[in-house]
Amino acid sequence: MTRLKVTVFPKTGVLDPQGKAIERALAGLDFAGVGEVRVGKVMIVELAETDAARAKATGEEMARKLLANTVIESFTVEVM
């Protein structure tokens, strides 16, 4: 079994309203010196595949087809 970590973030330049909301909320809680906040998703996917390279390729296909919206999001796939 292989576990993949797929991380998805809005691309640079794409507005990240969740991140902006967190910036404001942190300021409201009196956290000082907070700069930009970006919010992404992370998915741990268990695969029966035992070959790491093939598992990673499958993870990238999953990201392109389902897990990420590649128009506005970029993704990384790591074998854990």
Next chain:
Amino acid sequence: MTRLKVTVFPKTGVLDPQGKAIERALAGLDFAGVGEVRVGKVMIVELAETDAARAKATGEEMARKLLANTVIESFTVEVM
């Protein structure tokens, strides 16, 4: 400036409906051998603080107060 990566996942045993939906969607896309999928959030937070230990402590406080619901979620804070 310090960048923190705060990762938040549902605790083991807590139902993860997003993960279940992705499992089903991947099966529907004919990906074989998919086991459990867990979905979490990841936040990159820029802090003016330059001391890594203090930045990490601040990040943990942010997670406890705002970024994670510690009743059902666990979090990790890494200095990037």
